[in-house]
Amino acid sequence: MLMNFKFAHIADCHLDTYSRSNVLQNELNLSFSNAIESAIKNNVNFVLICGDLFNNASPTLSTLVFAIENLKKLKDRKIPVYAIAGSHDFMPSGHTILNVLNAADLTINAYNPVNEENAELNLIQHRDTNIYIGGIIGRIRGLDRQLYDQIKIRPKENAFNIFMFHNGIEEFKPKIMKNTEFLPLSCLPKGFNYYAAGHIHEFFETKINEGKSTLLFPGSPYPTNIGDFGQQNRNQYVLVEVRDNNIYTKRIRTYEHDFVVLNIEMKKAKINEIEAKLDNLVKNTDFSNKVVILKVKAKIEDGKAGDVNISEVEDKIMKRGALVVEKNLSGLTSGTILKTRFDKGSSAREIEERIAGENTGIVKIDGMDAEKEKKIILELINVLKISKKPGQTNAVYEDEFVASCRKIFDV
Known part of the structure; x- marks a missing residue:
């Protein structure tokens, strides 16, 4: 059966990345809005979001509202959004902020394994068509690798099958990430027509399965760290058009400036x-x-x-x-900066006190002697050791951090 349809492939939006820069936060948000508006303008049948829609599992309320408002534009036009969690918007506890969007019927969870004893990925049929979509979530430190061994992933026969995932592929990893371990290509399930990837923040497209399938990383709609700015092959979403079962891709710029x-x-x-x-x-x-x-x-x-x-x-x-x-x-x-030597077996606290003591006075500050400076350095180290509590929002964590620092400096 020959098929004709279009979809938008989006990944690694990392909304809420620039909470301390209003300009960059606005630019980041605008790139996501531009991607959504472009998808609508191009009359896509559906949208794929392949992980890391948010930069963390507890985005600020304003960012969550922003995402909802934009996803609602798609819902109002009856354009479904199939999504998986990435390594950033997935909690170790197994929860993800995407659960909220799924519950609100703004996104459809493409990671849907069934039968716990003999787990198999349940592919979702797109409307009443012969298009089937499924995916595996991304997890930190490659913990999603075991899911590929535990879950049976089989395409539907005589259908157009899309597999979504959020990880790099060892054989295709960028040079800058040569020391990072990713999934070997052999881990991907066989027989899908289109492999919709996320996690690598640059565009990459290739044919696999003896040239019968397309594997594609779209890049991110906007730079999400300083290293991303000015790099080629980044910052877009990809419009995918299937005509008579042949796949055609087009990169669509999303950033404004x-x-x-x-x-x-x-x-x-x-x-x-x-x-x-x-x-x-x-x-x-x-x-x-x-x-x-x-x-x-x-x-x-x-x-x-x-x-x-x-x-x-x-x-x-x-x-x-x-x-x-x-x-x-x-x-x-x-x-x-002085080089400090340590005795073998020195405790972390002894190392901290030695470094603080031997490097005081490098920066001259009026009214501060060496002992006071050392005391402040050690107190700041203690504050920096405090991790974000499970479920704690970035805003609350940052407020507590700033309050602790203010107390140290008595301001």
């Missing part, structure tokens, strides 16, 4: 050399209505990272029309 990445790498440099290079980059770049990512990597020979006047550079960029400046300065290091 372009990115500018300012990247400086110097093995060793003096502060004035770093600032001069930054100033030269800023003078010769147009930032109008753009998101700017500033990355600096260098070993400072005559000071510390805090001595580089990054705030002045940021001000210049904003005055030249940028929407926002996001900074990655983790590669900016100083030769003034």
